[in-house]
Amino acid sequence: xxxxxxxxxxxxxxxxxxxxxxxxxxxxxxxxxxxxxxxxxxxxxxxxxxxxxxxxxxxxxxxxxxxxxxxxxxxxxxxxxxxxxxxxxxxxxxxxxxxxxxxxxxxxxxxxxxxxx
Amino acid sequence: xxxxxxxxxxxxxxxxxxxxxxxxxxxxxxxxxxxxxxxxxxxxxxxxxxxxxxxxxxxxxxxxxxxxxxxxxxxxxxxxxxxxxxxxxxxxxxxxxxxxxxxxxxxxxxxxxxxxxxxxxxxxxxxxxxxxxxx
Numbered sequence: 001x002x003x004x005x006x007x008x009x010x011x012x013x014x015x016x017x018x019x020x021x022x023x024x025x026x027x028x029x030x031x032x033x034x035x036x037x038x039x040x041x042x043x044x045x046x047x048x049x050x051x052x053x054x055x056x057x058x059x060x061x062x063x064x065x066x067x068x069x070x071x072x073x074x075x076x077x078x079x080x081x082x083x084x085x086x087x088x089x090x091x092x093x094x095x096x097x098x099x100x101x102x103x104x105x106x107x108x109x110x111x112x113x114x115x116x117x
Numbered sequence: 118x119x120x121x122x123x124x125x126x127x128x129x130x131x132x133x134x135x136x137x138x139x140x141x142x143x144x145x146x147x148x149x150x151x152x153x154x155x156x157x158x159x160x161x162x163x164x165x166x167x168x169x170x171x172x173x174x175x176x177x178x179x180x181x182x183x184x185x186x187x188x189x190x191x192x193x194x195x196x197x198x199x200x201x202x203x204x205x206x207x208x209x210x211x212x213x214x215x216x217x218x219x220x221x222x223x224x225x226x227x228x229x230x231x232x233x234x235x236x237x238x239x240x241x242x243x244x245x246x247x248x249x250x251x252x
Contacts, residue, residue, distance in 0.1 A: 021157045022205035027242035029160055029201060031249060032167065033194030037186040044249050046175045052248070053171055062168065066161045073161075076154035083151075086135055105161060112168045 010075055010099070017072025024065055059113045066109040067102075074098035146207075153204040156197040163194075209234040 036043035044052075052058050078098040082088055138144040163185075170181040184190060212234055213227035 017157075018204075018208050021160075021201065022208040023238055023241050024245065025157065025160050025201045026198060026205055026238075027245050028164065029194055029198045031246065032163065033160075033185065033198060034191065037182065037191060037194075041250065043182070044251075046171070046178050048251070049178075049249075050171050053168060062164065066164060069157050069161050073154040073158040076151050077158075080148070080151040080154070086133060105158075105165075109161075109165060109168075112165055112172070116168070116172050 010071070013068065013071035014075035017068035017070070017075075020065055020068045021072055025069070053113075053116055059116070063109055063113055067106040070102040070105040071099075074102040149200075149203065150207050153200040156200040157204065159193070159197055160201065205238065209238070 031041075035041050053062070075098070078094055081090075081094050087094070138148045166181060167178075170178040185194070209231050213230040216230065218225040218230060
């Protein structure tokens with residue numbers, strides 16, 4: 001019995017998510033997680049941010065960022081559990097949790113971005 | 118495919134400690150790199166919360182900003198920043214190992230392959246900051 005592996009596809013998502021996270025996330029956390037809350041720079045106004053996320057390009061950008069980053073997490077976290085904690089016997093459960101979580105997160109991102117007035 | 122260890126005596130399997138990765142620095146680095154993925158997921162969660170609060174209105178958005186000012190969240194985000202920078206640097210430094218580019222028969226140096234990544238990182242980060250801070 002030999003099933004065709006979807007490992008290459010999952011690896012591609014992992015890799016694309018790795019690039020996206022590396023290029024975009026540091027500036028996002030630096031600004032929204034530290035610089036704005038601590039007042040290092042003046043935070044953009046509510047109106048400016050709402051106008052930004054309303055733009056279709058921003059929605060596409062945020063969707064790609066969120067979904068690919070989640071699949072990057074899923075792949076890496078799966079192997080952290082395999083290798084780091086040596087719990088290979090929980091294979092099915094780990095896969096469901098990781099890729100299921102990433103799929104669910106992607107759906108939530110799509111819903112939230114779609115719902116913006 | 119036959120598992121080559123299938124016919125070995127059961128007792129031949131040595132147990133690996135759960136903390137095997139603490140033995141050497143490269144192993145610790147490997148696990149830290151793997152752990153960075155948890156913070157990547159956390160940043161997605163915060164981003165989604167921001168989008169939700171923006172949609173719900175100015176009051177909800179202000180409340181979320183207040184929450185982000187709490188010591189716990191500031192600490193968490195500072196650690197997240199350290200981890201995603203670690204992820205970015207290890208990711209960019211891996212690129213020369215993943216691809217071998219030859220130019221006029223000579224192998225392009227690691228620096229020549231990694232450098233464009235760093236340039237792109239700076240340019241993209243500056244562009245995002247500019248778009249956000251314009252208003």
